[in-house]
Amino acid sequence: MSRRRRLEPAAPPLSELPPRTAPLPRVWRLVIAATLAGYLLLAGGHAHTTPVAPDSSLNFINAPDEAAHLKYVQALAEAGRAPVRDDPRFPTYEWHQPPLYYLLAAPLYPAGPLAVRWLSVVLGMLSLLVVLRAARILHPEDPHIAALAVGLAALIPMRQAVMASAGNDSLTELLFCASLLSLLLVLSNGATPRTALPAGAAVGAALLTKASGILLVPVGLAAFFLAGREGDMRLAVRSAGVFLLAVLVLNVGWAARNMRLYGEAAPLRAFAREFEGTSKASDWIGRQPLRVDAWTGALEASPEPMDRAGYLRLVASWTFRTFWGAYTPNDERARLGVPVFMPPPFYVPGLAAALAGASGLALTLGRRGRLAGLRARGAWLLLGAAGLVAASFLAFVWQYFQAQGRYLYPALLPLALLGAAGIQALVPHRWRGPAVGLVLAVFGLLSLAFLVAGVLPAYSGGER
Numbered sequence: 429m430s431r432r433r434r435l436e437p438a439a440p441p442l443s444e445l446p447p448r449t450a451p452l453p454r455v456w457r458l459v460i461a462a463t464l465a466g467y468l469l470l471a472g473g474h475a476h477t478t479p480v481a482p483d484s485s486l487n488f489i490n491a492p493d494e495a496a497h498l499k500y501v502q503a504l505a506e507a508g509r510a511p512v513r514d515d516p517r518f519p520t521y522e523w524h525q526p527p528l529y530y531l532l533a534a535p536l537y538p539a540g541p542l543a544v545r546w547l548s549v550v551l552g553m554l555s556l557l558v559v560l561r562a563a564r565i566l567h568p569e570d571p572h573i574a575a576l577a578v579g580l581a582a583l584i585p586m587r588q589a590v591m592a593s594a595g596n597d598s599l600t601e602l603l604f605c606a607s608l609l610s611l612l613l614v615l616s617n618g619a620t621p622r623t624a625l626p627a628g629a630a631v632g633a634a635l636l637t638k639a640s641g642i643l644l645v646p647v648g649l650a651a652f653f654l655a656g657r658e659g660d661m662r663l664a665v666r667s668a669g670v671f672l673l674a675v676l677v678l679n680v681g682w683a684a685r686n687m688r689l690y691g692e693a694a695p696l697r698a699f700a701r702e703f704e705g706t707s708k709a710s711d712w713i714g715r716q717p718l719r720v721d722a723w724t725g726a727l728e729a730s731p732e733p734m735d736r737a738g739y740l741r742l743v744a745s746w747t748f749r750t751f752w753g754a755y756t757p758n759d760e761r762a763r764l765g766v767p768v769f770m771p772p773p774f775y776v777p778g779l780a781a782a783l784a785g786a787s788g789l790a791l792t793l794g795r796r797g798r799l800a801g802l803r804a805r806g807a808w809l810l811l812g813a814a815g816l817v818a819a820s821f822l823a824f825v826w827q828y829f830q831a832q833g834r835y836l837y838p839a840l841l842p843l844a845l846l847g848a849a850g851i852q853a854l855v856p857h858r859w860r861g862p863a864v865g866l867v868l869a870v871f872g873l874l875s876l877a878f879l880v881a882g883v884l885p886a887y888s889g890g891e892r
Contacts, residue, residue, distance in 0.1 A: 474592035491593035505537035529596035552591030576848035583871035585878035603634035619655035619664035628674025751833025788850030810842035
């Protein structure tokens with residue numbers, strides 16, 4: 429009696445092959461190149477315009493904590509060591525920061541602060557290239573989304589200013605982008621030790637740049653779980669172990685140093701004690717008879733003390749404005765850290781883009797069949813990463829009054845890519861090209877206005 433050959437596969441099926449990336453048409457390559465060049469020119473303008481604060485008694489919100497960051501760089505450049513708490517030679521309240529950014533900046537320190545600023549500008553440029561690569565992975569057939577995502581990321585006026593200052597925000601943003609890109613490649617190419625190692629290295633480097641890098645660990649584990657569901661779950665679990673091991677290996681030395689000095693792997697309790705002197709939510713809630721004007725962002729008198737809801741409205745208003753554009757003139761306001769906002773119409777395009785992107789994304793995710801396969805998994809992964817960054821920021825401002833939009837820049841890749849996809853979902857296909865051109869033109873003009881009409885007069889004696 430003959431045997432029947434079994435038809436079942438010998439191994440679990442692999443996830444679907446990623447779609448082939450179509451070459452970018454020449455016109456869109458030129459658009460993206462022009463956008464990147466515009467970022468360099470605008471960021472360079474900020475780097476050469478904003479003064480370098482002589483010490484931490486002055487703080488420009490468009491060059492946040494720069495004097496303290498430069499003191500950390502100086503410690504590595506001159507003494508070959510990171511500063512410690514209450515360091516008598518290199519006093520800086522950024523002593524708690526991990527060292528990776530400062531190690532990159534230390535060789536440039538003898539050339540002056542401007543050279544360190546240009547390091548940040550270049551790191552900001554690399555983030556844009558990572559955004560482009562991620563867009564080509566999730567939307568390989570759509571050049572409009574790639575160009576719009578790069579444009580939204582490059583032409584945030586405040587980001588150009590922050591990326592043009594000395595500080596670890598630039599490397600943090602880049603490594604968040606690189607980590608998320610590597611995790612998208614895990615979803616695209618499968619969970620294997622070969623894809624896990626670069627993902628773990630990127631996340632480990634992010635954690636060695638800023639403590640908020642820890643947010644990428646659960647995002648990474650979620651990526652390996654999603655990849656395992658589409659392929660071999662046991663291989664995905666082993667690959668996740670490689671991922672975690674790479675993160676641990678990169679950070680064990682820094683953690684051991686902190687344990688020796690402060691009794692904890694990350695000196696969070698010691699930092700919290702030092703942060704006690706900053707403005708807190710409790711300084712506003714129930715004490716300040718103030719409210720925020722929704723149109724201008726100005727504080728105005730209120731018959732009742734501010735409650736928690738009023739405080740959160742203030743945080744939301746100022747965070748939104750400082751995400752898009754704010755500066756601090758070189759006067760008494762720099763000693764108090766008070767931001768100056770642009771005229772209210774300046775923020776309308778940003779609000780419109782945010783609402784359009786969110787609406788289009790919600791529409792896409794809500795319609796069954798609109799997203800599937802790699803694109804669906806990637807979208808949910810990026811949405812989860814952005815949600816963790818936002819939740820971490822909310823937990824921070826719940827206690828401390830730190831309404832600064834730059835804290836959301838680690839989510840640049842999800843915000844730009846999902847926002848671009850959401851906007852394009854609302855535009856008929858034949859109008860997508862003109863829509864991209866319109867958005868890039870508007871945000872390019874806003875960026876130029878922020879530099880020329882806001883920042884330049886503030887530091888050239890034109891504003892008092």
